[in-house]
Amino acid sequence: MAKFLLRFFRWNYDARHANTLEKSVGYLASIFIYHPDLRSLSYTGTTYRGMILSQHDLSIYNVGKRLLNKSFLSTSLARHIAELFAGAGNSKSMRRNLNHELIQYMTLCIYNIRNPDTALQIGTISEVPLEQEVLIMPLCAFQIKSIRKNLGNESNIDVEIELEECICSDFDDINQSTECVPKSPDSRIVC
Template sequence: MGENLIQNESTSQFYFACRNNDMETVRRLLDEYPLEDLDKMEPNGSTALHAACFYKNIDIVKLLLDRGFTRRVINKYNYTPFDECESEEIRQLFTRPKTSNRFGGDVSYEREKLTWIVIDGNEQNVIHDRTLDTYNGNRLEYKVFHGDKILQQLGNNMPKIDVIRRLFRRAINEKDCTRLIQAYTTDTDFCNQVNNYLITQNEETTNDTSTQTNVMSEFIDTIFFNRQLHEQYQFQGICYRSMKIKSDNDLNIYRVGTKLINRTFISATKDRQFAEKYVSDRHAEKKYAVIISFEIRQFNTALDIEYLSEFPSEKEILIMNKRIFKVVRIKMKNSFDVEIELRESKSTRVNQKDISSGYLGRSH
């Protein structure tokens, strides 16, 4: 059940090599062909990864996942590759590596400071100067999403860049911005590249029209401004991040009453148990465990991307950049050393004067 056992003469050699646990052929074909030629739906209605999972070929499953084969694909039986796994050992291969700090983890204090801008002043008087996207996030529909230029900017030295290339091409061909979300969730360095750009981009407004816009902004604006995407996948409620820290000094940016703006996208989870487990086996030398809850209150602040993600078990909530949060409570709990509660402000306007007068990442 779940896998078509009839060999179709049009089904690829690679598919049968994965099904038959022929590691030598699998490795040879991976070297000879680009990813998108191998990671595809076969004429029998399944993929090579489905076959490897169904037949419990664990070494081939690991190889394909490490290579960047997509987890988010449904065969003719309406199963994902993960659904085809009966072995718990193989199922564990579908989790993100524990070295990832996507949901906090061992993120450094210096990096956490770069994520946030601390603001001062009356919230009702703040002004936000974010430039609107001419295409309202519909760049794929207007055929003005330059994925090739983003890839050039990332450079061929980024590991598994062909994973992002394939998803960009699908996004462009299908005019489907959820493929961009999928790219952001892959086990690659792409999400870090996006957020590094958001950290380093010029926060101050400029009248210099000759300044060339970084092409990465096209990716960000397509997600940030796409109303249809936000209408379909909007999230309002509570989500979580967790991290290990060395001392309570690492929490200096979180003071009750402080207002913060996130420079970057933030990955959080709907599943508190996942957030708690995320740091349970982290480095012992970091003695404090911290959980941060975000109360999302506005329509276009966060996306529920659980079923868009390459890792649906993470139940990821993707928080847009440049949202205002207020630290409303810090408390001690038995299960965690520190719990921090952030509540989204009703205002979405940011005082440029407060930002430019020296409050970038400064602790209060």
């Protein structure tokens, strides 16, 4: 599956020249996913990740775009914890241009995890259990479902990005529908 995902998300993917780093990350993720001692930590549901994005970074995110994470992603079951990582409550310290307009945005990603092999709820074994951490494995694909900007008084966050995990049937649909297949290399993201 990792080979299929890399081929789909990387326009210049060539199986003859395997990327050993990507293979290594895939093997490591497989150990975490399939180790019998960790099966009890598998998680499905909603998690949150806070981050600060520049205008340029934010412009890359579009509804319908598919993302393939290449690293372990630390998320939280608690929205307010993720908001802290996004800088909530510190809007005065965000970078601005000469007109005092924001050029950095407090961003909250909302991940909807559908496959029990995608994430591990590690809050109970974490050194910081209050973070209620959920670790999303590498080489998991997500599709952007919605982007809400300029939330104003309703939130401490500037931007919310909702992502839903792609499952195998989603990839079958990609093969059958030309609408879902990106038309150019610029329409793909590997993050």
